[in-house]
Amino acid sequence: MTNRPKTRQAMNLNALDLNALRVFERVAASGSFTAAARHFHRAVSSVSRQIRGLEEALGQPLLYRHTRAVALTEAGWRYYEEIREILERLDLATEALAYPDAEPSGVLRINAPVAFGQRQIVPLLHTFQRRHGGITAELQLSDQVIDPVREGQDITFRVGDLADSSLVARRLAPMNYVVAAAPSYLEVHGAPRTPESLSDHNCLLYQGEMGRQRWYFQTPDQSGSTPHEVSGNLYSNDAESLLRAALLGQGLVLFPTWLIGDALSQGELVPLLEAWRGEVMPGRRDIHVLTTERRLRTRKVRAFLDYLQESLAPQPAWDQWRERIGGLSNDHR
Amino acid sequence: MTNRPKTRQAMNLNALDLNALRVFERVAASGSFTAAARHFHRAVSSVSRQIRGLEEALGQPLLYRHTRAVALTEAGWRYYEEIREILERLDLATEALAYPDAEPSGVLRINAPVAFGQRQIVPLLHTFQRRHGGITAELQLSDQVIDPVREGQDITFRVGDLADSSLVARRLAPMNYVVAAAPSYLEVHGAPRTPESLSDHNCLLYQGEMGRQRWYFQTPDQSGSTPHEVSGNLYSNDAESLLRAALLGQGLVLFPTWLIGDALSQGELVPLLEAWRGEVMPGRRDIHVLTTERRLRTRKVRAFLDYLQESLAPQPAWDQWRERIGGLSNDHR
DNA sequence: CATCGAGTTGCGCCTCATGCAATAAAGATT
């Protein structure tokens, strides 16, 4: 619907297009046409034209085009601040139209660390989506810490470290670690009886961007954790690889139960040093989900968070490996 | 830009169309597809489809269709309240993008009483639009009192009576009345010397929906106005007709100077009873403009109001008829 | 009961949004 007859004009309110505004919000948040194109499953050329059309309608540029990135102009920044809130309000108003028991629907964008996502979120999400057929999920797994706003994510899982941020954090579940080794390893090397004896063992360590992890141990009557220098013949930034090596009898691992609970319950790994509490990040013993105030108000995000709380209370399935030792793994449902 | 792949869903945020939202706002405010179609210069079928598409995107009806009118559903009303504010904020944010000295632009919708509009607003608007080429004006003249919000008007002129309302009212100019007659009438019947002697004269009276107007007179030392029963042989709801009859020498009229200032200055009408102050609505002696808080923030409305204040200060041209007696009419510029 | 006005729908036409491919520009890499 174009405005006609056209008069000479600096801007044309009727030339505004809601899709162009949404595209602009995503470009501004991500700093990239390419990222916005991926977000909306569109060609970059389409994004380019939407932005160009918006700038023409407004009568001035919103973005500086650099190679490999774009940046907001002063006016673009001011407009982005407004548009972001306007779109939020519009979507809330639109969603509020639904009757109170309306089905959550739309695209749920989830970010999580790779291993946690594969093992825990996929089955949880599977059950959630069977309940709510209107939900489409986009599961982005990455071991890099991302900025959910910039990446346009609805929910981000954080295992362990929880950086200070303006995001809304919800504690989801405790994160317990277990030292474990395969029976085949123990048959040859025997089981360590104290944390000190770990120095006689082959400890397979995670070595990521933050360097090589240390193992800490604490007895219940201790107020703090004691670090132990351990070493081994395999260090990797890929937890999955370390786990595979451990299952082959190569050495000991200290991993969270959401990663190795199944192996423990199936006897593929044997828990060790159970009188102590082991961890790799002292004091960080919880799994959180991060979202934004805005997204917390959407039906789909609230429904998924509620479902997660309900599924993981009072104790997540991955912490119930003791009860399942010897039996078939009880799939999540 | 459609959302794909589509999942089963109650609503689709990406299916929202800004034009459809604007159409919906106008339909809701006016209660009519036809009125909204006129507002946007579109066929009614186009409006019908926009609304239908919006309802499908939202998954529920927004309007009850009755013959000859539509009404908002409960959900439609709630949505309308939200959408109205969202659109207002979006338009303000968009207009705020302009540099401080940006030209006002867009469509200015003005409502005024017929005679006042023809005589006073057309030339005022003409000069304003020569200054601001980006302005398109829609001048709706009506002697019925309209609801500016419902009619989607930016500025409404009110001469005389100012009903209580939530609209923003700005006093624009004083409204002075003059009793006058053509020289040809006075040659035959002589001039009345007091208001009491009007009963001996043929007084042409406005007779509208509120009934036949009375004439009130007041001397400067009086605190109130005194009504006078006058009568004549022509009553009409059309001021222009009464004026034409007076110019033909048929009788006396009591009219505001914005209506007869030119005739007075050209000697076609002669002012009478000048020691008195005459009026037809006691106490209502001002011309106001009405707008809404929202529209007051728009550049085009502010610019027009500022221009009106500047043009009519310290005294509007229509009150300067004495200075122009005997000379050519000085057109507004 | 005929007429009128408001809204709906079928149909054809035209505009515009889209993706592909070629291109430009500049930062990253060797």
Next chain:
DNA sequence: AATCTTTATTGCATGAGGCGCAACTCGATG
């Protein structure tokens, strides 16, 4: 410094979708 790679732009062809006209429906009005 040359080359490669990535991001964004633009020409072009195609198809989707918005539009107005006309016929129709329905209920209020006189």
